[in-house]
Amino acid sequence: MNLSFLRLRNFRNYSDLTCRFSSQGIHVLHGKNAQGKTNLIEAIYYLSHLRSFRTQNQAQMITHGQNFFHMDARIETMRRKEDLKVILMPEKKHLYRWNEPVKKYSDFIGILNAVLFCPDDLMLFQQSPKMRRRFIDMELIKLSRVYTFTLNRYQKLLRQRNAILKNDRFDPILLQTLTNQMIKDQVVILSQREQYLKELMEKTQKFYHFFSKEKEEIDAKYITFVPMDENLEDSIHQAYQKHEKRDRLTHQTQVGIHKDDIDFHMNGISIKDIASQGQKRSLVLSMKLALCQIIYEKQKEYPVLLLDDVFSELDVSRSRQLISILPESMQVFISSTDKLDRSLFQNKDVRYYEIIQGHCKEESR
Ligand SMILES: Nc1ncnc2c1ncn2[C@@H]1O[C@H](COP(=O)(O)OP(=O)(O)OP(=O)(O)O)[C@@H](O)[C@H]1O
Ligand SMILES: [Mg+2]
Known part of the structure; x- marks a missing residue:
């Protein structure tokens, strides 16, 4: 399974972000501190679980000064494509699948299956x-x-x-x-x-x-x-x-x-x-x-794997081991303050996205 398209409006420090991702391989989200790397991981996790791993108060994810956030995503599995949408207002949450309202959270959770590792x-x-x-x-x-x-x-x-x-x-x-x-x-x-x-x-x-x-x-x-x-x-x-x-x-x-x-x-x-x-x-x-x-x-099929700040305290040999056991067909997102040298990824499919103040730029390969 993979996330092929994501649009975020008024989510944390992203006023309007559109990203396309490859169906498999490693996506490195790199940038300085406080630029929005974890925010992007949080958005993907939220689409999967309808909750954040950082806060119980969902309204905190709405950009300061705004009164809603909006997420659009395209999920692709071996069997089908899914179009998901979430609109969150401080007191209300609206969910859509192919533009049809979804009433029960349990019908939405897991359509995108994401597994997260974060320092906490x-x-x-x-x-x-x-x-x-x-x-x-x-x-x-x-x-x-x-x-x-x-x-x-x-x-x-x-x-x-x-x-x-x-x-x-x-x-x-x-x-x-x-x-x-x-x-x-x-x-x-x-x-x-x-x-x-x-x-x-x-x-x-x-x-x-x-x-x-x-x-x-x-x-x-x-x-x-x-x-x-x-x-x-x-x-x-x-x-x-x-x-x-x-x-x-x-x-x-x-x-x-x-x-x-x-x-x-x-x-x-x-x-x-x-x-x-x-x-x-x-x-x-x-x-x-x-x-x-x-x-x-x-x-x-594999879920989408989200690794927030995973390398900051792993030694080089464990980092290499981790990369080597990631299955080729799994879509992986890794956030890092370091750009992470290509050599670390051996022969794996890897793409770099630079995150700067709520903007995400894919670097040409
Ligand atoms: N609701 C919000 N509205 C606007 N900006 C927000 C909101 N919540 C958080 N931010 C901003 O998002 C930034 C933090 O983003 P994030 O946690 O993704 O950083 P990061 O790139 O992962 O940094 P680090 O490398 O330190 O982990 C901060 O500048 C913070 O002020
Ligand atoms: Mg972070």
Whole structure:
């Protein structure tokens, strides 16, 4: 899959930008600090996820002094072409596919499938469990409609259940009905999360060894409130029964997949306690490459890979390793303050775009 055309109006420091990109190969976005390299990566990520990786407040992406931003994009896959449009106003978002309005965000997310690496990803191991759950959810949402539907329903039921628990004179039958559906949904969610994590880590381990030449054992354990075995549904039932009194006392659902976590470890020790910054970087990059591989196996094409500032702290040998394992047919965007010498890319297809104060100029080859 690739992004072949992008137009941004009033997005961050781009008042009106039009870019065309090659269907595959490496696109180097280079320029001095604060010129708009990450802004361009952010726009592509936004088209894929309908959220930013830098801010929760989407209105911040609108150019200062304006009251909307507008994005037009052409996505090409092996099977079809897609014309996407997003118009964001501070209080409203309009989505279009071939100029037809798209009502549900879930029908838009993932049409462009982009995988991002950015320096903040290294925080994954230090952040709250919520961010690690999101790390899994963001990808499963793009890969599985069943997952998206089930997770959305679970979250809605959880809000309803908590609201019921806040009322001391609630209807016990209604509570039980909600709880039963939540239990069923959690079986689906837990199974998919665990399966995905297992597949991701198996592939990550291979990339990590190739990439860093180190022999550490990398793994991740999904941490939840019940044993992950063939009695999963019964165990969840029992856990809910056991906590019902506490749920009523605290007016909150005490157990569930909304509290789960992932423990990433290296040679059996938690990554956050042991890994150096360089090791974390290699590990996160390996996870992103593993994810690209999973997407390729499931969808028969690579996602678009976005690497923001990836080389600033990688040594030369790891930088070369990274370039050498990027599949030829994958469209890759790399932002960098350095122009990155052609020799680094060996014989790969590489194009340079210079970013200067919200303008993007492709350099002739
Ligand atoms: N909403 C906005 N409206 C106008 N300009 C904005 C907005 N948000 C950010 N900017 C500007 O965008 C620029 C930062 O762009 P960006 O983060 O893409 O820089 P960069 O090229 O990636 O730099 P670095 O090399 O330091 O990472 C800053 O000049 C900032 O003032
Ligand atoms: Mg930047």
